[in-house]
Amino acid sequence: DPLVREPLMDRLDTLDTREWEAAPTITATSYGDKDAIHAPQNRDDVVGWVREATEADVELGISVALEVQDAWNAYGGNARAELLDKAADAFEDHMDEFLSLCRREAGKTVIDGVLEVREAVDFLRYYANEARRQFAGPIDLPGPTGEENRLTLAGRGIIGTITPWNFPLAIFIGTAAAALAAGNCVLAKPAGQTPLIAALAVDLCHSVGIPKEVLQLIPGDAKPGIALSSDPRIAGIAFTGSTQTAQAINRTLAAREGPIGIFIGETGGQNAMIVDSSALPEQVTRDVIASAFQSAGQRCSALRVLYLQDDIADEMLTMIRGAFEALNVGDPKHLETDVGPVIDETAKRSLDKHIAGKKRQGRNVYQKKLPRALRAGTFVAPTIVEIESIESLKRENFGPVLHVARFRADRLEQVIEDINGTGYGLTLGLHSRIDATRRLVESKARVGNLYVNRNQIGAVVESQPFGGEGMSGTGPKAGGPHYVSRFATERVVTIDTTAAGGNASLLADI
Numbered sequence: 001d002p003l004v005r006e007p008l009m010d011r012l013d014t015l016d017t018r019e020w021e022a023a024p025t026i027t028a029t030s031y032g033d034k035d036a037i038h039a040p041q042n043r044d045d046v047v048g049w050v051r052e053a054t055e056a057d058v059e060l061g062i063s064v065a066l067e068v069q070d071a072w073n074a075y076g077g078n079a080r081a082e083l084l085d086k087a088a089d090a091f092e093d094h095m096d097e098f099l100s101l102c103r104r105e106a107g108k109t110v111i112d113g114v115l116e117v118r119e120a121v122d123f124l125r126y127y128a129n130e131a132r133r134q135f136a137g138p139i140d141l142p143g144p145t146g147e148e149n150r151l152t153l154a155g156r157g158i159i160g161t162i163t164p165w166n167f168p169l170a171i172f173i174g175t176a177a178a179a180l181a182a183g184n185c186v187l188a189k190p191a192g193q194t195p196l197i198a199a200l201a202v203d204l205c206h207s208v209g210i211p212k213e214v215l216q217l218i219p220g221d222a223k224p225g226i227a228l229s230s231d232p233r234i235a236g237i238a239f240t241g242s243t244q245t246a247q248a249i250n251r252t253l254a255a256r257e258g259p260i261g262i263f264i265g266e267t268g269g270q271n272a273m274i275v276d277s278s279a280l281p282e283q284v285t286r287d288v289i290a291s292a293f294q295s296a297g298q299r300c301s302a303l304r305v306l307y308l309q310d311d312i313a314d315e316m317l318t319m320i321r322g323a324f325e326a327l328n329v330g331d332p333k334h335l336e337t338d339v340g341p342v343i344d345e346t347a348k349r350s351l352d353k354h355i356a357g358k359k360r361q362g363r364n365v366y367q368k369k370l371p372r373a374l375r376a377g378t379f380v381a382p383t384i385v386e387i388e389s390i391e392s393l394k395r396e397n398f399g400p401v402l403h404v405a406r407f408r409a410d411r412l413e414q415v416i417e418d419i420n421g422t423g424y425g426l427t428l429g430l431h432s433r434i435d436a437t438r439r440l441v442e443s444k445a446r447v448g449n450l451y452v453n454r455n456q457i458g459a460v461v462e463s464q465p466f467g468g469e470g471m472s473g474t475g476p477k478a479g480g481p482h483y484v485s486r487f488a489t490e491r492v493v494t495i496d497t498t499a500a501g502g503n504a505s506l507l508a509d510i
């Protein structure tokens with residue numbers, strides 16, 4: 001509908017002319033070429049500049065946070081919740097800027113941008129409510145007569161957050177918000193590719209009253225991440241990204257002297273979908289396309305391996321290929337674009353290499369043609385590759401590549417075993433109208449999120465807490481009731497209140 005399309009695009013394009021400089025709160029700026037952030041859809045478009053935080057910046061950030069840590073904790077759950085709610089309002093008011101940055105800095109389509117901001121706002125409000133619910137005051141625990149027992153939750157101290165470019169706003173602010181809700185100070189390191197949107201998010205949080213010392217932006221790549229993880233004054237790290245990086249952070253935390261750091265990791269997946277012959281073909285087609293190709297496949301939840309029951313496989317694959325051919329690959333500034341670029345040159349090279357390898361092995365490979373106009377960006381042609389089994393995939397391929405395998409109905413248990421055998425356990429899709437099949441898959445599959453007769457991406461905060469097990473993460477699930485409490489330490493006070501103990505009068509002061 002052009003009446004809707006034009007004004008929206010006009011607004012976005014006006015914003016394009018604005019230059020975004022990150023405003024790392026920590027030091028003055030002096031930018032060089034290496035600090036430039038380029039748009040994935042057009043590497044010549046410089047979106048802004050950011051200087052990487054040095055070890056001295058991290059050091060300063062930690063010492064400043066330590067000074068306010070106790071005050072922020074004492075501020076209380078309700079007061080912190082109020083600030084997080086105000087931040088959510090500010091985010092909604094700045095939707096346009098966020099959409100522009102989602103597109104220019106992260107290459108997101110308009111619809112993905114809208115979903116991203118929505119999710120960020122949802123996280124802020126949800127964790128605000130959790131702060132009210134869990135941090136309102138001490139909890140009385142049962143005990144024998146003559147004894148008082150009280151449990152109090154408190155922030156652990158300073159939490160370092162290390163978050164990915166594929167949800168540069170939602171996961172960046174969601175992780176920070178949970179740690180803040182629990183009474184921690186946060187040193188927040190966004191991905192090296194997407195610091196500008198993080199800088200805007202942090203600025204807005206400060207503008208509504210979250211103290212600058214309490215939430216600090218630490219821009220940069222691996223180096224500041226290592227500086228955060230290796231400092232024993234950081235109480236723990238909350239991380240979303242690759243399994244390999246999670247393992248490296250864990251090793252760094254383990255090697256520290258002093259306090260034992262906590263670690264929350266949300267990592268990769270080798271996500272499958274199982275489709276049996278009772279499934280509805282149109283529904284399967286729609287859900288496969290969304291799960292594999294929305295966000296250019298750059299979601300840890302995305303579908304990587306589609307298992308089709310052999311007697312419907314040819315027909316299903318024909319339909320899926322039809323819908324696949326209709327996908328629009330292009331610049332995300334056009335509303336009709338379904339698949340935008342991948343994040344950078346490194347990602348493109350690794351995906352192209354994987355696809356070339358499958359072609360060399362003589363696999364059936366269906367690939368969309370990329371328009372020449374897209375040469376200036378890091379685009380990967382959406383691809384479907386036929387394979388024998390999930391076991392042949394050595395690692396996660398984080399992009400618009402869907403693998404398809406076939407199975408015989410009497411081998412379903414083996415398929416589930418093979419999927420479990422990858423060691424990952426994030427999302428699994430199932431399309432089946434047979435109850436017994438659903439129960440079988442539900443009981444055997446070791447995954448964090450199982451989606452039945454629908455797509456397997458876009459977990460909704462509060463309704464679908466998200467996260468995996470095994471090589472896919474530690475839990476607790478983001479956007480779920482146990483997440484915020486992981487950032488808290490529990491303190492129990494036990495008092496002998498008997499007259500014989502002589503302590504009855506103490507209680508009055510507590």
Ligand code: UN1
Pocket residue numbers: 164166167240241298299300301302456457458459460466
């Ligand atoms: C990620 O891609 O790093 O359900 C995790 C979804 C998203 C995935 C976030 N919540 O698609």
